[in-house]
Amino acid sequence: MDTPRLVSLDREHLIHPVSSWQGHETNGATILESGKGVWLTDSNGHRLLDGFSGLWCVNTGYGCESVVEAGRRQLEKLPYATGYFGFSNEPAIELAARLTKQAPGHLNHIYFALGGSDAVDSTLRFIRYYQHARGTPEKRHVIGLQKGYHGSSFVGAGLTALPVFHRDADVPLPWQHHIPSPDPYRHPAGPNAEAIIQASVRALHDEIAKIGGPEHVAAFYCELVQGSGGVIVPPAGWASAMQAACRELNILFIVDEVITGFGRTGPLFACEHENIEPDMMTVAKGLTAGYAPMGGVFMSNEIYETIRDKTPAGVAVGHGQTYSAHPVSAAIGLAVLDLYEGGLLENGTRVGKHLATRLAGLGNHPLVGTTRSIGMLAGIELVIDKSAKTKPDPKLGISGKLSRYGYEHGILFRAFGDDVIGLAPPLCSTIAEMDQLCDGLVTVLDRVIADPAVALALKA
Ligand SMILES: Cc1ncc(COP(=O)(O)O)c(C=O)c1O
Structure with a gap:
């Protein structure tokens, strides 16, 4: 992949959903190239643990052979x-x-x-x-x-x-x-x-x-x-x-x-x-x-x-x-339903319990106001003052920092603009992968509070 060429063409021609158009032109896009299980690889060869299932959707994880095969067969037989x-x-x-x-x-x-x-x-x-x-x-x-x-x-x-x-x-x-x-x-x-x-x-x-x-x-x-x-x-x-x-x-x-x-x-x-x-x-x-x-x-x-x-x-x-x-989407839906019924729901429930335990531990972090989760869906709300539940000043740019540091540490999550972290890992995740995600989150949050402006706001 010629990454610089693609980033440049993306900037010039592709309108992205719910994005700052100026920000997109300034920053360019990260081009995702492949995925397997809970892991994504971008065009620079950087590996990312996808703690958000794409956009809360890739519940099965990437590269499920049975799903790919169901789509392929339907495309051959009757694509529309x-x-x-x-x-x-x-x-x-x-x-x-x-x-x-x-x-x-x-x-x-x-x-x-x-x-x-x-x-x-x-x-x-x-x-x-x-x-x-x-x-x-x-x-x-x-x-x-x-x-x-x-x-x-x-x-x-x-x-x-x-x-x-x-x-x-x-x-x-x-x-x-x-x-x-x-x-x-x-x-x-x-x-x-x-x-x-x-x-x-x-x-x-x-x-x-x-x-x-x-x-x-x-x-x-x-x-x-x-x-x-x-x-x-x-x-x-x-x-x-x-x-x-x-x-x-x-x-x-x-x-x-x-x-x-x-x-x-x-x-x-x-x-x-x-x-x-x-x-x-x-x-x-x-x-x-x-x-x-x-x-x-x-x-x-x-x-x-x-x-x-x-x-x-x-x-x-x-x-x-x-x-x-659409017949191809429906064939894929059937193969995905087979996976849910074949043990994926149970795995999600089991690993979700572990995720909840790890998140409860995160509640002690100076920047974390509250954590909440149900199954493989979780939110971490950041505050600058725990007792007053004060949201960080947008000028601190915390959500931008979270996304940047998360990428650098190889984990993907949603950094909402109002300083809530969203997690929705694939249901196929293992306990070890959830530990990796949560350990990574701690590292990212520690980096955020090491920022002098954030540290000053926390002390105030
Ligand atoms: C609850 C809810 N409804 C509707 C939508 C819209 O779905 P789509 O983005 O597939 O159009 C979303 C997307 O995130 C959603 O979360």
Whole structure:
């Protein structure tokens, strides 16, 4: 690989997702070349332990022969099949059947999208069809959580509640609302689980009242662990309480499992922790472990049957994409599901327990305010003053330092802009690899506090 040529062409022509365009031109990109297991190698031959599974997606690790072979075979046999005009394909049918069998509650139907953003976007359209079908079109408002992330389609970016997705984008739209995040570390109600749960339920009721009552509200959306908001793990019992509130208020309860699905928190779906039965559920990422693009919307019998029965015979439900239920992605999804069912979920659960123990130890570091984890998903929140929970001054540039030092020490993790470290290692990781990741993190954090400006801020 001619790295300088590629970096230069990348700078000149390739627009990167959610990036500073000026920063990209100044810094250039790191070009990833190959991967095996939890290890990545870049074009300079530098090896990196991928503690973030790419972008919380390569749950199986890299280079799984069975997945590569499934994709290759499908490419040879039938690389594309439309789902329009009454056509279908074998892998997509098998995948739909296997997934809906394991999905929670009455989620007996699935629409395959291309990734998480268009899966979320699809739910917003399906909600409109559903409300029109049941004769309640005025139920159009939706409510999400502050710090929630639901992708970056135009409409989904408004459901997302992170400032970078709203800036200059004319969202949220007037029918999109947010209630406070159930963040145990920073909730105004304090860390008590019951107090946070009650506050969230009350906030949902209050927001609905502000909008004009449940007859104007279609749905509440949430992630069961808020990923991009900083890996915020709500207290146990929160999801069940929100589901119960939605049922009482007669609004749909929609769960976004784009990150939490496919073993990331232990079981196949995070809904299983509290036997949650959402009305719709979005997935992507671990569905194909990132080996090919694919997302999905699980839909309840009630929503599916209402739209089916109230759409006049012969009239199409006008939502679709050329690559919906793509046969190569579906074949890959089936091979990945075999791995989850063949011991990968158990391994993730076992190694996740070790990761949690190691993270608890990290809590003593001068820069660490709190750590939180569930399965192979974790967050480390950095503060400059532990008792006041003061976030570091952005001028200290801590997230940039973390990424740079992490790279130099051969570990990859997510350094969120607001000084939270995100971890989402592949489920195939070994205990030794998690030790290597955590030891590396300690070294990186020590280097950050050795910086004179950071040291001074810590002392102040
Ligand atoms: C919870 C959640 N929903 C939706 C998305 C969007 O998925 P994609 O990036 O595949 O469009 C993401 C991506 O990180 C996500 O974390």
